[in-house]
Amino acid sequence: VSTQSTGITKKIESTTNPNKHRMQEKILEIKVRPGWKDGTRITFEREGNVTQSSVPADLVFIIKEKKHSSFERDGDDLVHFVTVSLKRSLVGGVDLKVPTIDSNSVLDVRISRIISPGYTKVYEQHGMRSQKDYNTRGNLIVKFRIQFPELLTPEQVEALCRILPD
Numbered sequence: 001v002s003t004q005s006t007g008i009t010k011k012i013e014s015t016t017n018p019n020k021h022r023m024q025e026k027i028l029e030i031k032v033r034p035g036w037k038d039g040t041r042i043t044f045e046r047e048g049n050v051t052q053s054s055v056p057a058d059l060v061f062i063i064k065e066k067k068h069s070s071f072e073r074d075g076d077d078l079v080h081f082v083t084v085s086l087k088r089s090l091v092g093g094v095d096l097k098v099p100t101i102d103s104n105s106v107l108d109v110r111i112s113r114i115i116s117p118g119y120t121k122v123y124e125q126h127g128m129r130s131q132k133d134y135n136t137r138g139n140l141i142v143k144f145r146i147q148f149p150e151l152l153t154p155e156q157v158e159a160l161c162r163i164l165p166d
Contacts, residue, residue, distance in 0.1 A: 007034045014059060016049050030061060035076065035129035038065040070099045076138025078127045083145045089115040098142055100126050109142065119144045 010030045017023055030042050040063040048057035071078040080098055088094050094111040107123060120143050127138025152160070 008032045012061070014047065016047065016056070016059075028059070032063065033129075033131070034134070035131040036063050037073075037075075037131060038063060040131070071101065073128065074138075074141075076128045076130050076136075077141055078138065079141045079143060081143050081145055083147050084115060085147050086149060089144070089146045096142075098123075098140070100140060101128065107140070111144075115144050115146065117144075117146050 010032060012028045012030065014026050014028050015023055016026070026047070028044055028047065042061045042063070044059040044061075046056040047059040050056050065073065071080055073079075078101060082096060082098070084094055092112045092114060094109075094115065096109040096111075097106040098109050099106055107126065109121065111121070120141055123140040123142070125137045126140035130136040130138070
């Protein structure tokens with residue numbers, strides 16, 4: 001996910017030989033719109049080098065998404081992973097501030113139920129903007145990972161066996 005909800009303008013310096021005799025430098029602007037996906041192609045017609053037919057070639061740029069520190073992209077949906085301890089997953093009372101793709105915006109999340117492995121909470125219209133319809137957004141999907149202890153003491157095992165059903 002490389003653009004936030006507002007998009008970004010990238011300036012790229014291009015050096016071409018438009019008339020086969022001398023090189024020409026030009027600054028091209030790419031207005032990356034929110035929601036553009038990995039592989040989106042931007043074409044500048046006749047801005048490339050002159051080919052054998054004496055017609056300048058097209059110059060094509062391909063969008064490459066950058067990894068995001070908080071999200072994974074799945075189409076227009078954004079996935080955010082949260083790790084909670086086994087204790088918190090069993091007793092509930094998990095309060096989180098979940099980031100959104102909009103700068104400095106967070107969702108306050110309270111989970112008061114048991115969180116089982118694979119538990120997911122979906123927030124509609126908090127994902128990426130749709131490439132086809134700017135007013136439509138994907139979802140923000142919060143997936144919970146349970147952090148299990150690596151070892152239990154014999155006393156802990158005995159206590160768990162007493163309080164948990166088979």
